[in-house]
Amino acid sequence: MRKVTVAAIQMSVPETREQALDKAEALVRKAAAEGAKIILLPELFETKYFCQERRYDYYDLATPVLENPAVKRFLAVSEELSAVIPISFYERDVNVLYNSIAVLDCGKMLGVYRKTHIPDDHFYQEKFYFTPGNTGFKVWNTSCGTIGVGICWDQWFPETARSMALMGAELLLYPTAIGSEPILDCNSKGHWQRCMQGHAAANLVPVIAANRVGIEEVNPDENNAFQQSELKFYGGSFLTDETGNIETCAGADEETVLLREYDLDEIRDFRMSWGVFRDRRPEMYKIISE
Amino acid sequence: MRKVTVAAIQMSVPETREQALDKAEALVRKAAAEGAKIILLPELFETKYFCQERRYDYYDLATPVLENPAVKRFLAVSEELSAVIPISFYERDVNVLYNSIAVLDCGKMLGVYRKTHIPDDHFYQEKFYFTPGNTGFKVWNTSCGTIGVGICWDQWFPETARSMALMGAELLLYPTAIGSEPILDCNSKGHWQRCMQGHAAANLVPVIAANRVGIEEVNPDENNAFQQSELKFYGGSFLTDETGNIETCAGADEETVLLREYDLDEIRDFRMSWGVFRDRRPEMYKIISE
Numbered sequence: 307m308r309k310v311t312v313a314a315i316q317m318s319v320p321e322t323r324e325q326a327l328d329k330a331e332a333l334v335r336k337a338a339a340e341g342a343k344i345i346l347l348p349e350l351f352e353t354k355y356f357c358q359e360r361r362y363d364y365y366d367l368a369t370p371v372l373e374n375p376a377v378k379r380f381l382a383v384s385e386e387l388s389a390v391i392p393i394s395f396y397e398r399d400v401n402v403l404y405n406s407i408a409v410l411d412c413g414k415m416l417g418v419y420r421k422t423h424i425p426d427d428h429f430y431q432e433k434f435y436f437t438p439g440n441t442g443f444k445v446w447n448t449s450c451g452t453i454g455v456g457i458c459w460d461q462w463f464p465e466t467a468r469s470m471a472l473m474g475a476e477l478l479l480y481p482t483a484i485g486s487e488p489i490l491d492c493n494s495k496g497h498w499q500r501c502m503q504g505h506a507a508a509n510l511v512p513v514i515a516a517n518r519v520g521i522e523e524v525n526p527d528e529n530n531a532f533q534q535s536e537l538k539f540y541g542g543s544f545l546t547d548e549t550g551n552i553e554t555c556a557g558a559d560e561e562t563v564l565l566r567e568y569d570l571d572e573i574r575d576f577r578m579s580w581g582v583f584r585d586r587r588p589e590m591y592k593i594i595s596e
Numbered sequence: 597m598r599k600v601t602v603a604a605i606q607m608s609v610p611e612t613r614e615q616a617l618d619k620a621e622a623l624v625r626k627a628a629a630e631g632a633k634i635i636l637l638p639e640l641f642e643t644k645y646f647c648q649e650r651r652y653d654y655y656d657l658a659t660p661v662l663e664n665p666a667v668k669r670f671l672a673v674s675e676e677l678s679a680v681i682p683i684s685f686y687e688r689d690v691n692v693l694y695n696s697i698a699v700l701d702c703g704k705m706l707g708v709y710r711k712t713h714i715p716d717d718h719f720y721q722e723k724f725y726f727t728p729g730n731t732g733f734k735v736w737n738t739s740c741g742t743i744g745v746g747i748c749w750d751q752w753f754p755e756t757a758r759s760m761a762l763m764g765a766e767l768l769l770y771p772t773a774i775g776s777e778p779i780l781d782c783n784s785k786g787h788w789q790r791c792m793q794g795h796a797a798a799n800l801v802p803v804i805a806a807n808r809v810g811i812e813e814v815n816p817d818e819n820n821a822f823q824q825s826e827l828k829f830y831g832g833s834f835l836t837d838e839t840g841n842i843e844t845c846a847g848a849d850e851e852t853v854l855l856r857e858y859d860l861d862e863i864r865d866f867r868m869s870w871g872v873f874r875d876r877r878p879e880m881y882k883i884i885s886e
Contacts, residue, residue: 423875442880462872464754464798465881472883490869497797497839504794504840507787508754549787550794579780582752585713590732591755591885593762595878 308570310450312477312512313342313563316543316556318520323352327379334380337563338387343450346516348543349394349458349481350405352376358524358535360434368398371418377408385413390448392455394481396435405436407455407481411448419444421457422466429488429535432459443469451570454511455479461498461515465594467505472583475511476570478502482517485539495542499552507550510577512568517543519559548573598860600740602634602767602802603627603853606833606846608810609644616642617669624670627853628677633740636806638833639684639748639771640695642666648814648825650724658688661708667698675703680738682745684771686725695726697745697771701738709734711747712756719778719825722749733759741766741860744801748772751788751805755884757795762873765801766860768792772807775829785832789842797840800867802858807833809849838863 315333319326330351337345352375356364371377374395384391390411397406397418405421420439424432443466445454454470454477456463461480470478480502487494499515506513519541526534544555545566554564577583605623609616620637627635642665646654661667664685674681680701687696687708695711710729714722733756735744744760744767746753751770760768770792777784789805796803809831816824834845835856844854867873 422877422880423872425871425875427871438877443883459875462798462870463876464758464794465876465884468754469881469883490866494839496841500790500793500840501797502794503790504754504792504797507791507794508752549784550790551786576780580752581715581717582713585715585749586753586755587712587728588885590712591759593733593759594755595881595885 307572308451309567310343310570311341311565311567312344312514312545313337313565314346314514314516314543314545315348315563316517316519316541317348317351317561319351319354319518323375326352327376331379331383333563334383334391335387337565338389340563340565342389342565344390344453344477346392346479346481346514347394348516348518349483350396351394351518354522355483355537357431357435358429358522358537359533360431364435365403368396368403370398371406371408377410377415380410381413381415384410388412390450390453392479392481394457402437403435404439405432405457407457409446409455416446416448417444419455421460423459423463425459427489428533429537443473445470445473445475451476453477453479458482458484461502464505464508467509471509471511476573477568478505478511478513480513480515482515483539484517485537488536495540499542499544503546503550503552506546506548510548510573510580510582512548512573513546515544517541519561548576597862598741599857600633600860601631601855601857602804602835603632603855604636604804604806604833604835605638605853606807606809606831607638607641607851609641609808613642613665617666621669621673623853624673624681625677627855628679630853630855632679632855634680634743634767636682636769636771636804637684638806638808639773640686641684641808644812645773645827647721647725648719648812648827649823650721654725655693658686658693660688661696661698661705667700667705670700671703671705674700678702680740680743682769682771684747692727693725694729695722695747697747699736699738699745706736706738707734709745711750713749713753715749717779718823719827733763735760735763735765743767743769745769748774751792754795754798757799761799761801766863767858768795768801768803770803770805772805773829774807775827778826785830789832789834793836793840793842796836796838800838800863800870800872802838802863803836805834807831809851838866
């Protein structure tokens with residue numbers, strides 16, 4: 307048996323980076339106190355979701371990985387708590403900016419994954435801020451099992467989950483910042499959850515999603531913003547079992563720590579017994595990678 | 597607007613092929629009378645699920661497509677009802693046997709797809725009967741829109757759904773024969789549904805699944821069968837919307853016709869607005885087809 311408790315943290319983002327780091331650290335410590343060894347924070351939790359507007363000065367939020375304040379702070383926290391903590395951050399690599407994850411494990415940085423799929427609409431203007439990632443999907447052999455981490459929009463792509471599962475991921479983690487769709491006028495929460503439940507079900511790998519909550523607003527008279535914009539991040543963070551059943555799910559507004567224990571060996575045996583990886587036909591899937 | 601009503605038929609399979617064809621035809625006519633133009637029958641509905649046991653004489657059930665009794669009968673029915681009717685049948689191609697679908701449209705046969713993924717365990721011994729299909733995934737430009745049809749075990753593979761969606765499928769149909777797992781001792785119905793809900797959600801294409809119901813039993817003293825075997829096919833046929841929400845779902849035992857109307861143009865617009873096909877990165881998906 308390889309049992310591990312995983313936590314998903316759902317939080318709103320306060321005004322300053324320092325406040326955000328303090329809040330995130332307090333929630334991570336709470337998760338660890340309840341037994342979590344893998345602790346997932348939401349996407350880009352250091353700042354308000356700046357992609358609501360296009361501002362060149364926000365490029366300055368990006369840093370090389372080891373200069374990022376969250377990475378620096380949580381390297382120490384992950385060592386103290388003997389925990390695995392993926393940190394979502396805005397990365398600068400010379401002249402190119404990425405939406406990235408640094409995977410921290412007991413005080414060590416295992417490496418960086420850069421978000422492969424970048425969304426774009428009037429309210430999630432990510433193509434202005436992030437170049438599509440060049441690392442390819444990755445999995446991480448941590449002290450608590452092999453994990454794959456996709457970042458937000460990545461979670462809509464079956465290719466992300468399947469690739470990480472083929473590379474050996476035993477858990478799929480998705481830090482997220484998703485909420486209202488002011489133009490499309492739909493509540494996508496169910497759609498968003500079902501898509502990831504499907505990844506768990508098809509790959510027989512549990513999915514853990516951590517989203518932000520809260521209303522974040524931009525007004526056109528402030529800071530040369532060109533459009534009024536408001537997003538309500540809808541929470542709904544969750545942890546599934548290996549068949550895609552949602553075992554625990556957060557509300558739309560609360561700040562909370564969700565926890566679940568997994569037996570990675572038991573899940574591996576079930577995954578093998580199901581036979582779907584045995585029966586794949588990669589030669590028939592060319593259209594997917596062309 | 598391109599509106600089309602789709603039906604999924606859930607039925608048990610009677611003793612003889614003639615009885616099965618009569619029952620299937622009656623249910624297809626009922627669906628058409630209620631407005632259905634695309635009508636999906638379950639997998640291999642002409643016979644009891646013979647894959648519970650290995651018997652060489654069952655190879656004789658397979659025929660070339662135009663000699664299959666269901667294909668012959670439903671070619672006329674599809675013409676009379678001006679309907680699209682995919683027919684699941686056991687196909688013989690010279691010395692090779694396949695688990696196949698013939699897609700019938702208003703009296704014409706559009707072609708055959710052969711099941712790509714073949715399962716195998718003590719109760720679903722399909723690798724004894726079916727060679728993995730050599731056609732590749734297909735979509736069909738029918739009189740009622742472009743449909744993709746996967747066959748049972750295919751439904752567990754995100755690659756099947758994604759490939760058909762990339763080829764233009766506006767609806768994904770899955771004829772099925774799935775039920776209890778006597779060895780694994782689990783009820784996979786929720787798992788099975790969530791997996792396909794995920795395909796709909798990720799591809800923004802509705803999924804229609806038609807399963808059989810009823811208990812089918814094989815006893816070791818009959819017909820040289822080597823093991824006692826009993827399967828309870830668990831029904832649960834369903835139709836989702838384009839976000840994977842189950843809009844209508846059958847019970848575990850009933851014989852029924854499920855119906856739903858789709859506006860294929862409206863769904864296409866929503867699919868486009870969601871942006872996931874715009875943001876795919878095929879060059880990053882090599883591991884899937886290698």
